[in-house]
Amino acid sequence: MPGSGKSTVGVILAKRLGMNFIDTDIVLQENTGRMLQEIINRDGIDAFLSIEERNVVSLKCNNSVIATGGSVVYSDAAMKYLKKTGRIIYLNVCFEEIVRRLKNIPIRGIAVPEGQSLLDIYNQRIPLYEKYADITIDCSGRDVEDIIEDLIHEL
DSSP states (O other), X not given: OTTSOHHHHHHHHHHHHTOEEEEHHHHXXXXXXXXXXXXXXXXXXXXXXXXXXXXXXXXXXXTEEEEOOGGGGGOHHXXXXXXXXXXXXXXXXXXXXXXXXXXXXXXXXXXXXXXXXHHHHHHHHHHHHHHXXXXXXXXXXXXXXXXXXXXHHHO
């Protein structure tokens, strides 16, 4: 989910493991020359999800920790590609904490269809995150370093 700490945890984990770090949201912005929210606003969520999928499945990600956008889980093709190339880690954060962490929802580039709320997409995505996860780490109310230690132990 947005606000779960994917980028923060991913950067630190990559440093600790001596690996590269890839943030797919940044890759998408670099490849399109546009901000995520701009793509959603101008092209719509379906187009955004399609662009996101194409960017993820085209990654060359050897020896890398990858932080994906939270909506990549909607793409079976992207998730199968990621699963084939490595292990998928689900950073589980309770909804209340997600809300506390997200201060810039209108400009963040979160794929929330019109008429749906952040809670709606949280409830849609949780089963998908659980379906694809090789490792699930409970991150609610926890220090980043403790999360990293758990991840290293699991890996």
